[in-house]
Amino acid sequence: MNAHPIIIPAIAEDGSLYPVEKLKAHEDGLFHLAISIFVFDGEHLLIQRRAASKYHCGGLWANTCCSHPYWDEPSDSCARRRLKEELGFNVPLSRRRVVEYSADVGGGLHEHEKVTMYVGNADRAMLEIKPNPLEVDEVRWVTPADLATEIAVHPERFTPWFRIYAERYPDLHV
Numbered sequence: 001m002n003a004h005p006i007i008i009p010a011i012a013e014d015g016s017l018y019p020v021e022k023l024k025a026h027e028d029g030l031f032h033l034a035i036s037i038f039v040f041d042g043e044h045l046l047i048q049r050r051a052a053s054k055y056h057c058g059g060l061w062a063n064t065c066c067s068h069p070y071w072d073e074p075s076d077s078c079a080r081r082r083l084k085e086e087l088g089f090n091v092p093l094s095r096r097r098v099v100e101y102s103a104d105v106g107g108g109l110h111e112h113e114k115v116t117m118y119v120g121n122a123d124r125a126m127l128e129i130k131p132n133p134l135e136v137d138e139v140r141w142v143t144p145a146d147l148a149t150e151i152a153v154h155p156e157r158f159t160p161w162f163r164i165y166a167e168r169y170p171d172l173h174v
Contacts, residue, residue, distance in 0.1 A: 008068040009033045011114060019071040026056065029102070029110035035079045036117050036165065037065040038172055039091060041124040044141040045172075048087070050159070051137050056105045059137065062159040064120075075116040083120075087139070088130025091120040096172065103160035111161060119172065144170060 010020040011031040025032045039046045045064070052059045065086050069078035076093075084090050096119045102112040129139055142150070151158055151166055158166075165172070 006068070007071040009071055022068055023055070025068075026105070026109040026111065029112050031112045031114065032068065033075065034068050034111075034113040034115045035066065035075050035082065036063055036115050036161070037079055037083055037093065037120065038096075038117065039064040039083075039120040039122050041122055041127075041141060043143055044124070045144070045147065046087075046122070046124070046129075046139060046141055047147075047162075048131070048136045049138040051133065051135050053134065056107055056109045057159045060159045060162075061157055062162045063165060066115075066161065079116070079118045086132050086135040088132065089122075089127060091122045091127075093118040093120045097169075099165075099168070101161060101164050103164060105160055113161075115161075117165075117169075117172070 006022040007019045008022045008025060009017040009032060010025055011033065012018055020030055020032065024030070047061050047063060048065070049061050050058055065083050067078060067082040069075050079093050080090055096117045098114065098116050100114050102110070105111050124141060131139055147166060148170065151163055155163055
């Protein structure tokens with residue numbers, strides 16, 4: 001974890017935003033903002049295995065990149081920033097949809113997120129991926145069919161939110 005607490009936007013019952021420490025949001029299951037990015041080369045999706053040292057879901061496979069905007073940071077800026085910080089590259093991103101989900105992520109932590117989903121396209125032959133070892137242990141490209149099979153056979157290898165996304169939005173690449 002960072003030496004300084006990370007402050008993210010939580011969502012009050014009236015829809016207004018208020019600042020909260022990221023870990024507290026997960027400890028208390030507070031509704032908060034997040035982003036999720038899906039980078040494709042054709043139908044192949046770039047997925048990442050989260051660093052084993054992450055405070056939740058370490059070592060599990062997830063979508064290309066996911067994170068939380070800082071307090072007062074627009075989601076679009078957060079998406080560009082985190083893609084570069086985690087994987088060392090940027091591609092044009094477009095908003096796809098805003099979704100809500102809630103999931104137990106283990107260790108007494110809970111995600112309850114309003115997520116802006118982004119899609120980007122890349123030519124993997126030309127893409128230089130430089131995973132940040134503090135964030136990412138491994139990356140790979142996978143087709144939707146192979147991903148669905150792998151999640152069905154070994155759901156425990158994937159983050160709860162990625163399993164939810166794969167089930168709810170199998171057409172994300174089109």
